[in-house]
Amino acid sequence: MNWEAVIGLEVHIQLATQSKIFSTAPTAYGAAPNAQASAVDIALPGVLPVINAGVIRMATRFGLAIDATIAPRSVFARKHYFYPDLPKGYQISQYELPIVAGGHLDITVAGRDKRVGITRAHLEEDAGKSLHEAYDRETGIDLNRAGTPLVECVSEPDMTSAAEAAAYARKLHSLVTYLGICDGNMAEGSFRIDANVSVRPAGSAEFGTRTETKNVNSFRFLEKAIHFEIERQIDVLESGGTVVQETRLYDPEADETRSMRSKEEAHDYRYFPDPDLLPVAIDADFIEAERADLPELPDAKRARFVADYGLGDDDAASLTQSRVLADYFEATVAAAGGDAASQGKPAANWIMGDLSGALNREGRGVDASPVSPSQLGGLIARVADGTISGKIGKEVFEALFAGEGESADAIIEARGLRQITDTGAIEGYVDQVIADNPDQVQQYLDGKTKIVGYLVGQVMKASQGKANPKDVNRMLVAKLDAL
Numbered sequence: 001m002n003w004e005a006v007i008g009l010e011v012h013i014q015l016a017t018q019s020k021i022f023s024t025a026p027t028a029y030g031a032a033p034n035a036q037a038s039a040v041d042i043a044l045p046g047v048l049p050v051i052n053a054g055v056i057r058m059a060t061r062f063g064l065a066i067d068a069t070i071a072p073r074s075v076f077a078r079k080h081y082f083y084p085d086l087p088k089g090y091q092i093s094q095y096e097l098p099i100v101a102g103g104h105l106d107i108t109v110a111g112r113d114k115r116v117g118i119t120r121a122h123l124e125e126d127a128g129k130s131l132h133e134a135y136d137r138e139t140g141i142d143l144n145r146a147g148t149p150l151v152e153c154v155s156e157p158d159m160t161s162a163a164e165a166a167a168y169a170r171k172l173h174s175l176v177t178y179l180g181i182c183d184g185n186m187a188e189g190s191f192r193i194d195a196n197v198s199v200r201p202a203g204s205a206e207f208g209t210r211t212e213t214k215n216v217n218s219f220r221f222l223e224k225a226i227h228f229e230i231e232r233q234i235d236v237l238e239s240g241g242t243v244v245q246e247t248r249l250y251d252p253e254a255d256e257t258r259s260m261r262s263k264e265e266a267h268d269y270r271y272f273p274d275p276d277l278l279p280v281a282i283d284a285d286f287i288e289a290e291r292a293d294l295p296e297l298p299d300a301k302r303a304r305f306v307a308d309y310g311l312g313d314d315d316a317a318s319l320t321q322s323r324v325l326a327d328y329f330e331a332t333v334a335a336a337g338g339d340a341a342s343q344g345k346p347a348a349n350w351i352m353g354d355l356s357g358a359l360n361r362e363g364r365g366v367d368a369s370p371v372s373p374s375q376l377g378g379l380i381a382r383v384a385d386g387t388i389s390g391k392i393g394k395e396v397f398e399a400l401f402a403g404e405g406e407s408a409d410a411i412i413e414a415r416g417l418r419q420i421t422d423t424g425a426i427e428g429y430v431d432q433v434i435a436d437n438p439d440q441v442q443q444y445l446d447g448k449t450k451i452v453g454y455l456v457g458q459v460m461k462a463s464q465g466k467a468n469p470k471d472v473n474r475m476l477v478a479k480l481d482a483l
Contacts, residue, residue: 001201001202001238002202003200003201003202003230003234003237004160004199004202004204005159005161005197005226005230006157006160006198006199006200006207006208007157007160007162007164007165007195007196007226008154008157008158008196009155009159009165009168009193009194009196010152010153010193010196010212011153011169011172011191011192011193011194012126012151012191012192013062013150013153013172013176013191014126014148014149014150014189015054015059015150015151015181016058016180016181016182017054019052020038020040020041021055021125021147021148021149022040022041022049022051022125022147023040023041023049023050024038025040025041027148027149029185029188033131033140033142034142034144035144036144037146037147038147040147041143041146041147042088042143043087049276055149056099056123056280056282057290058149058179058181059099059123059151060286060287061179061290062100062151062153062175062176062181063100063103064287064290064294065175065294066100066104066105066118066175067102067103068101068102068103068118068121069101070282071097071099071100071282072281072283073280073281074099075094075095075273075274075279076123076277077093077271077272077273078090078091078092078093078271078272078273078274079095079124079269080269080270081269083127084130084139084141085142085143086127086128087141091124091127092124092125092274092277093124094122094123094124095122097279098120098121099121099280100122101119101120102117102118103121104116105118105171105172106171106299107167108167108317109163109164109167110163114158114164115158116156116159117156118155119155119156120153120154121152122154123150124152125146125148126145126148126150127145127146128142128143128144128145129142129144129145145189151181157198161226162223162224162226162230165195165222166222166223169222171298173191173219174298174320174321177323178298179297186217186218187217192215192217193215193217194212194214194215194216195212195216195226195229196210196211197211197213197226197229199243208233208237208243211229211233211244211246211247211257211263212248212263213226213229213248213249213250213257214247214249216250221250224255228255228257229248245262245263246259246260246261246262247259247262248260295323298320301320302316302317302320305319305320305326305329308341308344309333309340309341309343310341310345315345315352319348319351319352322366324366324367328369328373329347329348329351331373332350332373332377332380333377334373334377335374335377335378336378336380336384343380346380346383347377350376350379350380350397351376354397355376358397358398358401370401370402375408376397376400378407378408379393381408382396382408382409386419387418388412389419389465389466389468391460392417392466417466418466419467419468420463420466420468423471423475425463426459426467426468427475429459429472430472431479432462433462434455434480437454437455440454440455441480441483444480445480445483452476455476455480456473460472
């Protein structure tokens with residue numbers, strides 16, 4: 001039987017506020033266990049939660065960016081469940097009236113465009129964290145995360161492959177970091193993904209029984225977890241078994257999902273409106289003010305990069321994956337000077353090639369690059385004006401990356417790397433190479449003109465890479481043709 005997967009994602013996005021959603025406790029990562037758990041966060045007797053206005057603003061901006069409807073009135077509810085990291089016995093969330101309803105994200109996978117619908121995005125507080133690693137057959141509870149503000153974005157079950165799910169998650173991650181509402185640090189839990197997966201016979205209109213794989217914290221692990229879960233469910237069904245609706249956990253070391261617990265339904269949580277919190281009322285003026293303040297978003301920036309910098313779609317998509325990278329690219333082009341359309345492609349090549357490779361080797365992001373946009377732009381300008389060749393440019397780049405000079409110009413001068421453009425000097429190298437390579441010269445004269453590339457290489461070697469390659473090629477061909 002042919003099977004097809006049905007996938008929906010629930011993504012928990014930690015909002016980049018300084019304080020928690022209902023208290024003034026800080027949200028900074030890395031504090032000592034329980035140092036940032038206030039009385040409000042754990043609902044000690046006599047305390048009252050108060051909504052953080054910044055949370056409402058960020059949720060509104062998110063809704064506008066996904067073309068959703070912002071609810072003029074939304075309500076917080078208590079979601080009841082019992083777990084060691086939730087000492088008050090309930091989580092404040094939104095249920096029937098979320099702040100954001102509808103919306104979509106557009107993704108591209110294998111050259112095909114697809115629109116993924118978004119059901120809702122609601123505000124809620126995070127729970128604490130159970131710590132197992134440092135304890136001998138015991139569990140420690142850290143409540144620092146309790147009360148940290150989250151937007152939970154729930155997609156429609158519109159995705160049919162692990163690749164589509166990963167593309168959607170990456171697009172969502174890019175969007176929230178562009179908006180500045182989330183730092184996107186997956187290792188610290190700022191962006192966590194729950195994958196709902198089911199399979200059904202191809203062409204069937206009915207959904208199969210779904211499982212939910214919780215708290216996946218990398219895009220690569222998301223793809224692996226979904227691949228495994230699809231194959232596991234198909235194996236269960238084809239062997240005559242029944243898929244159980246449950247919550248599962250992905251183990252990256254074993255590359256498998258494992259059962260955690262049976263999946264709860266909404267009625268299991270006994271939702272009811274939180275009696276301590278007023279409804280959130282948002283007027284049209286507030287919404288329009290936030291709309292006017294939105295930054296340029298990834299799709300619009302990608303289209304502008306194609307139009308203004310002469311980039312292809314793939315290059316533009318790569319450079320706009322993060323706001324930091326896009327800003328670095330534009331600053332590099334500006335520093336290179338000249339026409340933006342002509343400098344765009346060289347800048348893209350240097351950033352996605354030499355710079356990305358060097359950063360990856362050292363485990364750095366572009367925000368920690370030792371080569372500034374002004375330095376890289378200066379290097380690109382010197383290659384463009386013929387001061388140095390592309391090959392010498394790589395030597396200069398390595399020196400910049402190692403911190404051996406303040407600018408490309410300083411390194412070029414200190415190392416004597418200026419390209420030789422004196423025709424007399426180049427002619428001397430060309431004549432010597434012709435004299436030293438009679439067999440290759442004869443091959444050229446016999447019609448094997450591709451051998452000229454070898455001869456050009458010999459001239460460049462003799463000049464230590466400093467001769468202008470275009471001048472070398474032109475002079476070499478002219479002399480060979482005259483033989």
